[in-house]
Amino acid sequence: MNTLDQLPETLKDHVVGVFPAGLQPWISALLAIGALCAIFPALFALTTVLERKILGRIQNRPGPNRVGPAGFLQFAADGIKSLTKEDIVPRNADRLLHFLAPLVVVIPPLLAFSVLPIGRNLVALDLPETGLLFFFAVGASVEVGVFMAGWSGGNKYSLLGAMRALAQLISYELPLILSALTVVMLTGSLSLVAMVEKQSAVQVAGLHAWNLFTPWGVVGFLIFLTAAAAEANRSPFDLPEAESEIIAGYFTEYSGFKFALFFLGEYLGLFAVCGLGITLFLGGWLPPFTWLNWIPSWLWFFGKLGALIFFFIWLRGTLPRLRMDQLMQFAWTFLLPLTLINAFVAGLWHFTADWNVLFRWALSAGLLAAAYVALSRPFARAFPRRTYRFAP
């Protein structure tokens, strides 16, 4: 392909070539680690500013615009502030767990980035047998860090936040994994690289066969997004850190840089799960059409990532926070059955590959629509539309 597309790889090869042969695998790994540890935290810095600016505009105000050009150095000011703040450890805190928790929250997302194919031939760690499994295994260990943080503070609010976080993460892990499972079923592989390659098949008019362009893909992607918002503790599922209820949730007892590390971990988790969503449903680094191949593949990945992040910020600016019982009921009575039906439809799709395209589409879409209506009915009955006496 073109040189710009393979620029990160060729650059790495040049640097690695300088070192003696025995050191080369180590240098190569170190370079990949360094790049991942630089790019995604930098993206975090940018996202914090953009999120505040976008939320501001949604709420009819300009957002931060004082520090640096158009306010884009706000993250530096925030970083310096959190670095210079006092690091307080409560007297009755479990000091070791209190110290370890922020690290346990930050490291798993960084590990998860290693299996994400960011561009053509651009993946830090290609696990052909266990890529997706590794991602979820590593992602699940964030829950340990969250509970460590909530427990070690010796504070009832942090413990409440940790309990909420745990209940939420476990409940939403199920739809998340099951919606990813449909893609595994259709790809026949757990390797994330293979999943992208499978989607590179060309349909009519040069359209790549993204999983999003199938009925089960649309539903699976929406379920994945919902569960991803819950996994990343994003609004409207930000109960574990509901400021108006339990201060800051599981990281109430943290201050200074450790507090900033929780934010870093949270955003890195969001990026990781968005990256997985891109890989599973949005064709990874593939452009939608073959004639858009001249744009570098990694640019496609980061463009999609930016779009998904924008969507999550938009969602945060729109929806209010759920209540705990609503959260649980939504996960177990609506999202989970819909995910199972979606998996069934995906299987149907797989075995009806030689049917008429229109009929196949109508059957799958009809099944999913019927399931949606049937499942949402008791849910809508449990939470009827509220009427307000004094507000429209």
Next chain:
Amino acid sequence: MTGSGILQGLAETAKNFVGSFTHPAENLATIEYPEQRQKLAENTRQFPFLVFDGTDPEAGLRCVACQICEKECPPQCIYIIKSKAKKPDFVGKPQFFPAVFDIDLSVCMSCQICVEVCPFDAIKMDQDFELATSDRFQGLLFHKDRLAKPNSHFQKIHPTEAGETDTRRAADLEKAQAAAAKAAAAAAASAKPVATPANSPEAKNPPPASPAAGTPPM
């Protein structure tokens, strides 16, 4: 349909977001203060100032050191020392003037009672609200030189009230001038029959109340 509310909400916030770029005037309520300023309402009041006529803040100061404001001030933030000498006011009548006139900004509560009790239209409310200072003692105690502001400033910030005040003062001046002219005529008439050479310089000199220092109101 379940979920339609979410789409409606997303459309609403998207409208706000896009509108903030395309129609910022309707969609962004913020006035970015140091660069942009809101026009203050005419009745805005912050801290009193002393009005003077003409260009000289000493000679044109309307205050006659009657100390009514000092006595009426609820938090007692005004401090006045009356002068020993007198100076002519706008109609030419000799009046005391404040040798010292201080107002403590940290005590003033902007109640405007000093303005309401002043019979001479000498103290009015200013609209300057950027009064913060790094010196909390001398910086917050306003002396006469800092308090005195020209009538043109009063005209600018409270045009309605200043116009009304100026009309009344112009009428007062006219009345005083007419009275002085009448007194001068009467003096001249009474001086004529005697017509002694010794009296003639007295007749030429105007009486103390006559408009010798007829400073026109601004």
